[in-house]
Amino acid sequence: MTLKAVARELNVSTATISNAFNRPDQLSASLRDHILLECKRLGYHGPNAAARSLRTGATGIVGVMLAERLSYNFRDSCATEFLQGVSEVLDDARANLLLMPGRDEFYHEQSMESIPDRYIVYGPPRDLSVLNRLVRQHKPVVTVDFTLENHLSLNVDNYGGARKAADHVFSQTRGDVVVIGLRLTKSDDVGRIDSSELFDASMSISRQRLEAYRDSALAHNYTLGDDRVWNTHESTWADGVKAAREALAMNPRPTAMLCMSDQLALAALSVARDMGLSVPEDVRIVGFDDIPEARQMHPTITTVYQPSIEKGRLAAMMVLNPERYESRVLPTHLQVRETG
Amino acid sequence: MTLKAVARELNVSTATISNAFNRPDQLSASLRDHILLECKRLGYHGPNAAARSLRTGATGIVGVMLAERLSYNFRDSCATEFLQGVSEVLDDARANLLLMPGRDEFYHEQSMESIPDRYIVYGPPRDLSVLNRLVRQHKPVVTVDFTLENHLSLNVDNYGGARKAADHVFSQTRGDVVVIGLRLTKSDDVGRIDSSELFDASMSISRQRLEAYRDSALAHNYTLGDDRVWNTHESTWADGVKAAREALAMNPRPTAMLCMSDQLALAALSVARDMGLSVPEDVRIVGFDDIPEARQMHPTITTVYQPSIEKGRLAAMMVLNPERYESRVLPTHLQVRETG
DNA sequence: TTGAAAGCGCTACCAT
């Protein structure tokens, strides 16, 4: 069933059918009602979205570009909460949600970026080429957790949160402190970092957190050298366990671990207990994000709260009405609980 | 940048550019390489997806139709795990994922269903009209957690799992057993059910679970009447708390609760503890799904395992290659832990 | 191996 077929069936022009759906003021109410009723009877449910979009350039679809592959985001509580916030607002706005990976290899010779009307870019895409293609569409874009010149952005106060966490840790411990970092470099491996390979601070929230940890260390007469900072590629149990094992094998054993996500902190906690260590007596563990599990675990995790759901809601509202908003930085705060 | 513009720029026909992207065998390798290189230079990243789809009817997008609004699915661990499985497979297949709500009101006069090439329908859509529109597209469809005539479906053994859970409970307790159900009727309210309003068993996994509970009760000389079955609208903390409060206020107090999701069981557990009850001594609590939290909480939740991630993977594989698969029912099994 | 041209389904302009 196409618009043309309906027009023929009802003996009116295609323009009239189109108007019945898109511009009610262009025809009499009675004709419009008649047409809409007949369309229902004939099984025509409104203009084909692809064809309409070709003509108008609009689909009502909001693209959410993720930093990595799609599946990663459903494993990460933080990302899931963010998407929850986004989808709440899109639901109300009657917009659909297209998820797009941030890796170039996923776009084999098709310009999928033409489908959505607007974009939320959640974290710096792994391949910047993908971002460039997107920007060239001249559609509303909101970047989240990083900034892009001439575009609206939404960030949280990573430096402030991390600083508070580190200040708290350094004021409580006399021993060695280590960092379990997240995506600080391009490396896929888990291991100590090499500062020369760090991502740029403007593009990497992890880098911002690291700076805060280091500044705090300095303020407490301690140095957080490369030999005390581990990198992980994903905020997963596996990566966290690997890094924590290496870190806790250091001699002398660290007395505190600053983890860049709660997921990593949870893994570190498990490793510490397997080694027979008491938390926080033998080793303090502090996370980041404040995912629900941080509150539910025993012991509960000391961490930095960031408003993930709210971030999603706001990102969606910003991209739907860019003219009404300005770039923002949302606050974070320290949640002292049992592990630190 | 359009294909036409590129063609003009390079002094070849539009057909040749199109072939360079879609049918490499139709032109010389050298010309193709030249064209692809020039396209990159000119910032043309391949054919516009909307236009191509208008012509070919294919977009490389897989639609996942959800039973309800989008946001609900990001709050539900089960749904999130399912989507994780789906997206793993779609990642590998280089397909994109369009999330679509299952409520009619979200499709205001636009036939969005023309965009995806294939559909996974996760749970019976709240409004069947949406499903009908979808089916009329004659695209591959896989239904999950319900069946649809002439279409591939993927289910789990709800009856079997629920039966094992109930048999376990009835063999352990002499007192009153209540059910905290999930979407057993259309009602948005939390409260006791009226059996005459129950959904049809073929469309409702909850109904299947209820039948299993009731059959098990009968086998143990007990009757699970309407006054012992609560309905909730969403598998959320709030709904669970409300239902559990009412149920535990019964006189005599129930000694076991069969909950249709772990989320509801978690809420019931919290209510029981707030009332000063010991679990499982005073009241046994059994869930369904086996979400990660069920293992992590203290006490750990006795529940029925269903393979949510695997269900997602399989649904995606089925919809990508419908001819290679048949409808299936995946097994479930009882996980006895501390609460029951 | 390459090119010309029709047409996918629709909307927006301009006529009437």
Next chain:
DNA sequence: ATGGTAGCGCTTTCAA
């Protein structure tokens, strides 16, 4: 208030 029609960007047949 309604209709005629060009053209959005592309693919595909057919002809050269």
